[in-house]
Amino acid sequence: MKLIPLPAFQDNYLWLLQDGQRALVVDPGDAQPVLAYLEQAGLRLEAILVTHHHQDHTGGVDALRQATGAKVWGPARERIPEPVLRLSEGDAIEVLGLRFEVFDVPGHTAGHIAYYCADTAGPQGTSSRPPEAAHPAGGGPAPDDGAPLLFCGDTLFSGGCGRLFEGTPAQMLSSLDKLAALPGATRVCCTHEYTLSNLNFAIAVEPRNTDLAHYRQQCVALRARGEPTLPSSIALETRINPFLRARVPAVAQVAHAHDGANENDAVAVFASLRQWKNEFR
Helix, strand or coil, rough: EEEEEECCCCEEEEEEEECCCCEEECCCCCHHHHHHHHHCCCEEEEEECCCCCHHHHHHHCCHHHHCCCCCCEEECCCCCCCCCCECCCCCCCECCCCCEEEECCCCCCCCCCCEEECCCCCCCCCCCCCCCHCCCCCCCCCCCCCCEEEEECCEEEECCEECCCCCCCCHHHHHHHHHCCCCCCCCCCCCEHHHHHHHHHHHHHHHCHHHHHHHHHHHHHHCCCCCCCCCCCCCHHHHHHHHHHHCCCCHHHHHHHHCCCCCHHHHHHHHHHHHHHHCCC
8 A cells, every 4th residue: 555645725635545547535625736646656545534613635536536536534413515425433434445433523513523543564665765764753654564544534633633623722732632541553644734833832832852853953954855744653743742742741731831731631721722722933
């Protein structure tokens, strides 16, 4: 399996997974980059996976469906261009011979879902990035090693999380806890290149976090070469992402110092961090 982040708009990634003949794409806000890649690589698009209803994730769905006949899967409780096969937590689908479990992860939007594949090992793996580009700070595994795969939309970003447009801090913290409990080697396929901005905030929260400082250096180098910082990994994010660290005493204490948040209340700490990030420059 080959995992490709197709750039779109200003900072989106349309994740494409392919086996040399067939492909799936996640959150195609724009059809053109997908169609161009399919033609160039000689691939047949079999599936479109949608995590939530925002236009930059759904804008290309109709055009791709009409051009390729691909099936569309999406959240049960959000407005997605029909026809769509509706999914919620507990469901699973099989695409390209891989089994994807579905998680409900409300917070960014009310009906947001994520797709998790526990085993992506194929008979012939090809990497979209050389293994040395993986993140040694916490374990961004090489893209062809069969490691678990998470398509998380705008719920979890590297070093950050999505804004709470429709959900509550308690919902988003619960969603992030669910994702943080996945195996550490899980590749985190976020849909925006927000990493450096997120890490600047994370360093303001945890200036003494050496893993965070090292990871930021790696990401600066990647972006200087025009390469994506993604995928990240769950192991890495639990070490550097403040929104997965609301229960870490040092993070809770900083939130309390910032706005008086109750450092013994993880939801209050998370809410403090999210509001702080909203205003951070």
